[in-house]
Amino acid sequence: MAEYEPVIGIEVHAELLTESKMFCDCSADFGGAPNSRTCPVCLGLPGSLPVANKKAVEYVVRTALALNCEISEQSIFHRKNYFYPDLPKNYQISQYDNPIGRNGWIDITVNGETKRIGIRRVHLEEDTAKLIHVGGDQSFIDYNRSGVPLMEIVSEADIRSADESREYLIRLRAILTYLAVNDGKMEEGSLRAEPNISLRPKGTEKFGTKTELKNLNSFRAVYRGLDYEIERQKHVLEEGGKIVQETRRWDDTHGVTASMRSKEFEQEYRYFPDPDLVPMHFTREFVEEQHRALPELPEAKKERLIRDYGLPPYDAEILTNTRAFADFYEEAVKAFNEPKTVSNWMMGDFTRLLNAAGMDIAESKVKPADLASMLKMISEGTISGKIAKSVFEEMFETGKPPEEIVKAKGLTQITSEAELHPIVDRVIAENPRIVEDFLGGKEKSFGFLVGQVMKYTQGRASPEVVNRLLRERLASSAK
Amino acid sequence: MALVALTAHELCSMLKARQVSCLEVTQAVLERISAVDGEVRAYVTVTADQALETARAVDEQIARGDEPGPLTGIPVAVKDNMCTQGILTTCSSRILYNFVPPYDATVVERLAKAGSVMVGKTNLDEFAMGSSTENSGLFTTHNPWNLTRVPGGSSGGSAAAVAADEAIVALGSDTGGSIRQPASFCGVVGLKPTYGRVSRYGLVAFASSLDQIGPITKDVTDAALLLQAIAGKDPLDSTSVDVPVPDYLSSLQNDVKGLRIGVPKEFFAQGVQPEIADAVWKSIELLGSLGADYREIPMPIMEYTLPTYYILAPAEASSNLARYDGVRYGLRSKHSPDVVTMLVKTRGEGFGAEVKQRIMIGTYALSAGYYDAYYLKAQKVRTLVRQAYDEAFKEFDVLISPTSPTVAFGIGERVDDPFQMKLADVCTIPVNLAGIPAISLTCGFHDGLPIGMQIMGKPFDEEALLRVAYTFEQNTDYRKRKPAL
Numbered sequence: 001m002a003e004y005e006p007v008i009g010i011e012v013h014a015e016l017l018t019e020s021k022m023f024c025d026c027s028a029d030f031g032g033a034p035n036s037r038t039c040p041v042c043l044g045l046p047g048s049l050p051v052a053n054k055k056a057v058e059y060v061v062r063t064a065l066a067l068n069c070e071i072s073e074q075s076i077f078h079r080k081n082y083f084y085p086d087l088p089k090n091y092q093i094s095q096y097d098n099p100i101g102r103n104g105w106i107d108i109t110v111n112g113e114t115k116r117i118g119i120r121r122v123h124l125e126e127d128t129a130k131l132i133h134v135g136g137d138q139s140f141i142d143y144n145r146s147g148v149p150l151m152e153i154v155s156e157a158d159i160r161s162a163d164e165s166r167e168y169l170i171r172l173r174a175i176l177t178y179l180a181v182n183d184g185k186m187e188e189g190s191l192r193a194e195p196n197i198s199l200r201p202k203g204t205e206k207f208g209t210k211t212e213l214k215n216l217n218s219f220r221a222v223y224r225g226l227d228y229e230i231e232r233q234k235h236v237l238e239e240g241g242k243i244v245q246e247t248r249r250w251d252d253t254h255g256v257t258a259s260m261r262s263k264e265f266e267q268e269y270r271y272f273p274d275p276d277l278v279p280m281h282f283t284r285e286f287v288e289e290q291h292r293a294l295p296e297l298p299e300a301k302k303e304r305l306i307r308d309y310g311l312p313p314y315d316a317e318i319l320t321n322t323r324a325f326a327d328f329y330e331e332a333v334k335a336f337n338e339p340k341t342v343s344n345w346m347m348g349d350f351t352r353l354l355n356a357a358g359m360d361i362a363e364s365k366v367k368p369a370d371l372a373s374m375l376k377m378i379s380e381g382t383i384s385g386k387i388a389k390s391v392f393e394e395m396f397e398t399g400k401p402p403e404e405i406v407k408a409k410g411l412t413q414i415t416s417e418a419e420l421h422p423i424v425d426r427v428i429a430e431n432p433r434i435v436e437d438f439l440g441g442k443e444k445s446f447g448f449l450v451g452q453v454m455k456y457t458q459g460r461a462s463p464e465v466v467n468r469l470l471r472e473r474l475a476s477s478a479k
Numbered sequence: 480m481a482l483v484a485l486t487a488h489e490l491c492s493m494l495k496a497r498q499v500s501c502l503e504v505t506q507a508v509l510e511r512i513s514a515v516d517g518e519v520r521a522y523v524t525v526t527a528d529q530a531l532e533t534a535r536a537v538d539e540q541i542a543r544g545d546e547p548g549p550l551t552g553i554p555v556a557v558k559d560n561m562c563t564q565g566i567l568t569t570c571s572s573r574i575l576y577n578f579v580p581p582y583d584a585t586v587v588e589r590l591a592k593a594g595s596v597m598v599g600k601t602n603l604d605e606f607a608m609g610s611s612t613e614n615s616g617l618f619t620t621h622n623p624w625n626l627t628r629v630p631g632g633s634s635g636g637s638a639a640a641v642a643a644d645e646a647i648v649a650l651g652s653d654t655g656g657s658i659r660q661p662a663s664f665c666g667v668v669g670l671k672p673t674y675g676r677v678s679r680y681g682l683v684a685f686a687s688s689l690d691q692i693g694p695i696t697k698d699v700t701d702a703a704l705l706l707q708a709i710a711g712k713d714p715l716d717s718t719s720v721d722v723p724v725p726d727y728l729s730s731l732q733n734d735v736k737g738l739r740i741g742v743p744k745e746f747f748a749q750g751v752q753p754e755i756a757d758a759v760w761k762s763i764e765l766l767g768s769l770g771a772d773y774r775e776i777p778m779p780i781m782e783y784t785l786p787t788y789y790i791l792a793p794a795e796a797s798s799n800l801a802r803y804d805g806v807r808y809g810l811r812s813k814h815s816p817d818v819v820t821m822l823v824k825t826r827g828e829g830f831g832a833e834v835k836q837r838i839m840i841g842t843y844a845l846s847a848g849y850y851d852a853y854y855l856k857a858q859k860v861r862t863l864v865r866q867a868y869d870e871a872f873k874e875f876d877v878l879i880s881p882t883s884p885t886v887a888f889g890i891g892e893r894v895d896d897p898f899q900m901k902l903a904d905v906c907t908i909p910v911n912l913a914g915i916p917a918i919s920l921t922c923g924f925h926d927g928l929p930i931g932m933q934i935m936g937k938p939f940d941e942e943a944l945l946r947v948a949y950t951f952e953q954n955t956d957y958r959k960r961k962p963a964l
Contacts (some may be wrong), residue, residue, distance in 0.1 A: 090801035
């Protein structure tokens, strides 16, 4: 039986973080009472006219540049005509054969191997309104989202697995968040991925029939959805069946995709240049200016972290997945110059707590300086590594600086010999058999004795000092 | 002379000199409307209460000694396809029979700022699609010169209102001749400015790349006055152009010496009545006797302008009119089991036959597989039309032609002959395709009906049009004739 190869291309819609909407002055912020952020333009009232949001255009140019695209010298808006109640003009202002950017790429790393994924086009359009079906024969429409600037990024069909898809999206999101053009929140729908996927016998060129997946609201869903769809298509083909060209919806709860609508007939959108808008001309000066305005992008930052901090590539990759995470890291390292220690804490305890809370680092109460001071307290022996874990948990919960927590709870490490001597003596006195074992050559018993000291000091005793004192005492009792 | 028969500039000086109050002028116009609009039927909505209120406020301003605006106290009529906050705006369509906009069109705002008093909204062919107002979804307007004739269209209501002294000045919109042709039929002045000269914000779109708002007035001076008030870049309209607005009144000079006039012979071909060709030629000769040079020129591309227009305008219209679906405003067909049925029924019941026909033509022209053959090809011809004008304006300052091939035709005469109906715009359509400005004014009479002469100019050179038209007006007395109502 033939071995199949998945062929995947991904269409991403990213809401832009502009203050106002794409073609009017209304606020583009998320939320608001239904229809409170509307005007004649985004309601499509008779006589209203669109005026393009300059900031949104700049954001798309910057994104296209960050994705290594060519910028069109002249780009125009087209009308995409179709009837739907969430579309107030019954056409969407979008772009057709003249997008702002095209022919770009990004590199992804999967299983240690780097692969280049082509970007076919990057264009600008307006979002639609939100339909709210209340059941029965009633529906409501909230136009607050109507006209919010939406950037569409279409990849080439260069992706070959669910793993690569996830990695592509993670790196793409990293770039968008670094540029601060999108908030990267897949769960809230401000970043939406719609992959299309087909299978073909390995070694052949011709594309198979594709399906498009919707409702993938997390990286995990993208991975699971594609994984499922690959298996489903494989099964259909192996049974001698045919793939139906259609849109399929991912059901996250049941872990399956289900048919939404057939796409066998090409939709007729009657695209034509929007006569209400003038063509956008991008001069070389403008493009260069936008290029200069680009911040350090994830790839560059990753390379720099490897170079400057001596981090392993794996650490650098993870740390640079969002700008906020990388920024946090660098700020913490600035205050506590042990790059790998900081990285371990961030990739370990910090990430675990963030994931458990379903939180973004930007929402976390922990400040980089506080993480740094805590790490400093460990290295200076003020607290033990074990205590630090619980200190950090409290920092995460309350946002309090570590000094305050340590002080309030009396968690400071005990290093004073005078304080530890009596406890060491007591442990030796209370465990004559263990002491005997140790003196008889059973080195393991030593650990037990240390543990006892720790128990009496609630873990605050400095392991170093305890070790030393114990060995001294035991040596003298052996004489 | 009755107050209502005066022009805006005459009334302005009287108002300034306090020989008359704004309230008196407004009342006079409202009385005139009551007296004759039953026959003329120019208005869809008369805003008497608001007008009187505004007039009183204007009088108070004048009494306080506030600096009056350039149109202070002048009653103005607005075509019912321009949005007026809180006032019904129907586009003479059943589909917008109850639409009250929450905002003012930029021109309406600018007219208010200039001190004018809006007295009402005038009838048009539904969504400005037509040449007679017979396509109005509400009623047909009658020509004040002969009530059995059409007033022209689509701004027939505005032209008839000005001709019948039911308004001192009016605004029209012109997509293929909709200001100039009715101005010609009603014996008034109609000016279509350069595309981009006047904001389209708030003008309910028919064909966005062709639509332009302009004045319909009793004389050329008023046209200059009104244009002055509405012209200029509007940040709300991306297609309005940031070219400085000159002082149009200062271009009103009785002098055409050395002016170069081109006479494109194709404009005298297709079905132009001989009496009209004669009258226009005589007028050109008159300008020649006043010192202008003129010469006939060929513009062969003009043969293709009508089909080009009837692809591009419907294509844009099919998209512009998609928003009338019964979901948010206007007519909503009742008793539909689902949203698609509601949409189909609403549009079926709400649009008239002409509008439906154009939506279908436009939808077809934009469809995949036909786009290149129709829409794209028409765009290419449009470029050629523009180039032909560019070439002509290298040699000439203005071009002159008839405005319409005929005088006003009878109501009902052409409703079954869409081709003849559309021929009414053959001389005006090329101007919209090229985006250039043109003015129409009376240059003679035939069968007791006015004949219109069209003067076309370079982009943003409305001054040349005004100067030629003003000179012609000063040296003839057609303007003094009034319809007997």
